[in-house]
Amino acid sequence: MSSSAAMQPQMDLSAFQFIIATVDEQVGVIQLNRPDKLNAISIPLMIELVDCLDWMDKSDDVRCIIITGNEKAFAAGADIEQMAKATTMEMLLLDQFARWDRIRKIHKPIIAAVSGYALGGGCELAMTCDMIVASETAKFGQPEVNIGVIPGAGGTQRLTRAVGKAKAMEIILTGRMVTAEEALQCGLINKVAPVELYLEEAKALAKEIAAKPPIAIRLAKESILKSFDTTIEGGLDFERKAFYLLFASEDKQEGMNAFLEKRKPQFQGR
Amino acid sequence: MANKNYEKLIYQLEANGVLVLTLNRPDKLNSFDDDLSFELIEALKQAEKDKNVRAILLTGAGRGFCAGQDLQSRSVSQSNGTAPHLGDSIRKRYMPIILKLRTIEKPVVCAINGVAAGAGASIAFACDYRFAVEEASFIQAFIKVGLIPDSGACFMLPRLVGLGRAMDLMMTGRKVDAAEALSIGLVNRLCPSDSLMAEAMAFCTSLAEGPTKAFGLLKRAVNKAMDTDIEAYLNYEADLQEIAGRTKDFKEGVSAFTEKRAPVFSGQ
Incomplete structure (x- = not known):
């Protein structure tokens, strides 16, 4: 979205401790960076991740965002050491999952590029993203029942919406791991690529989306997410208003003119 | 790197990058009891991780290559009068071996030094290349005890020799000698028993020097x-x-x- 350079928030991308953030060709890449802990999602990591997402959402330099881990692990869940001694009241007052709601409010498309383990909170983080590109070695799962709890960062809701009730029940009640191939078949993920190429595939997808008119992309994402929260009538109404709204954008005029003139459109994000 | 000690398997990594895995229960024709199958799974996992391993040569100790499942071993025994859970046994023991042989990203050569029966034959079929001695034989014996060929045989054998020949071998359970095995493409090369390991090792060495x-x-x-x-x-x-x-x-x-x-x- 266009704003004057002065309005862009400042962010030192090199200051993060638990993530590595880069921006290249309008794609923001956030790599979770606790390799010795299989990228377990600690609270400090989540704080950095959400701060970085907020910044990228506002930055004119970013049109699409990728969250990734490393070859071995996207993220192997929450920090169990942190939770082992926690009491109910401590968990309630800490309310660590509230921070996750902010990811859902990000306007720009987010792609999870997953290799290796995406378990528990890691699987939930991937599902909180808008799309998932996985390596052939990716393994998804919600193993929380194995340690006496259940998914707490949206797993029961998002997995069910992604794969349907029967499959979600089986995956969550057994806590078993799901291979990339199976995840593709059941609609949990978008694409599977060899481990050497999954991040590039995710970047290619991100660049393709980054080349589209940003306001249309933003409203399309919002409309799709709305379908999970509303009746069909409310959703259709929302979609229609968003559609009409886009007729106020310069990019709509450019897109339609370019189509009629048989040339490539130049979108400005206005 | 130290060669890990296995009890029923010999794990010998040569300086040229060839890992020789020898099934080592010669008194039982190297048939698979639970230990041997788990040791082979472990050895293949270890070989997969070790960058110094650039080719694998699988063979058997003594006069046979592998007689397949040891029917006396506890996971398939019917001694207490109830049916054994063969499905579980395959999933836990043979399936990981066959999958790993097919998916490990290094060449796997089999040196068949004698009889290869049942799952022993199936494991040879799952390798990437087969040497056999002139005395070697292959028997898909499963049907003779009322079972279907397992450990991937129904998947690999038709691809190696064609469906018609595979059905013949699997329905009759007849013995295929080395000469026939060579002529139908079931093995790649035959050699005299005293030069099997030298020839197989020479071939593996060239693979280990490859990309x-x-x-x-x-x-x-x-x-x-x-x-x-x-x-x-x-x-x-x-x-x-x-x-x-x-x-x-x-x-x-x-x-x-x-x-x-x-x-x-x-x-x-």
Whole structure:
């Protein structure tokens, strides 16, 4: 979205401790960076991740965002050491999952590029993203029942919406791991690529989306997410208003003119 | 790197990068009890992780290669009068072996030093290349005890020898001698028993000096080709060649070709 350079928030991308953030060709890449802990999602990591997402959402330099881990692990869940001694009241007052709601409010498309383990909170983080590109070695799962709890960062809701009730029940009640191939078949993920190429595939997808008119992309994402929260009538109404709204954008005029003139459109994000 | 000690398997990594895995229960014709199958799974996992292993040579100690499942071993025994859970036994013991032989990204050569029966034959079929001695024989004995060929035989055998021949071997359970095995493509090369290991080792040495990453990608391509349609396969092939094109070995291979010298591959 266009704003004057002065309005862009400042962010030192090199200051993060638990993530590595880069921006290249309008794609923001956030790599979770606790390799010795299989990228377990600690609270400090989540704080950095959400701060970085907020910044990228506002930055004119970013049109699409990728969250990734490393070859071995996207993220192997929450920090169990942190939770082992926690009491109910401590968990309630800490309310660590509230921070996750902010990811859902990000306007720009987010792609999870997953290799290796995406378990528990890691699987939930991937599902909180808008799309998932996985390596052939990716393994998804919600193993929380194995340690006496259940998914707490949206797993029961998002997995069910992604794969349907029967499959979600089986995956969550057994806590078993799901291979990339199976995840593709059941609609949990978008694409599977060899481990050497999954991040590039995710970047290619991100660049393709980054080349589209940003306001249309933003409203399309919002409309799709709305379908999970509303009746069909409310959703259709929302979609229609968003559609009409886009007729106020310069990019709509450019897109339609370019189509009629048989040339490539130049979108400005206005 | 230290060669790990196994009890019923010999794990010997040679300096040339060839790992020799010897099934070592010669008094039982190297048949699989639970220990041997778990040791072989462990050894293949270890070989997969070890970058110094660039080719694997699988053989048997003594006069046989492998007589298949040890019918006396506890996981298949019917001694307490109830049916054994053969499905569980296959999933836990043979399935990981066959999958690993097919998916490990290094060449796997089998030196069949004698009889290969049942799952012993199936394991030989799952390897990438087969040497056999002139006294070797293959028996898909499963049907004779009322079972179906397992450990991947029904998947691999028709692909190796064609459906007609595979059905013959699997329905009759008859013995295939080494000469027939060579003529139908069930083995790649025959050799006298006193030169089996030398010939197989020479071949493995040349594989170990090869572009290991490309061998791994080649195995991925062949595995994909066996279970998908041509369009999906060709797409996958393009991905794999993209990866191969970025290897040091491809660079070296092209340089060596233009400089008219033999390439020196690092496996990377």
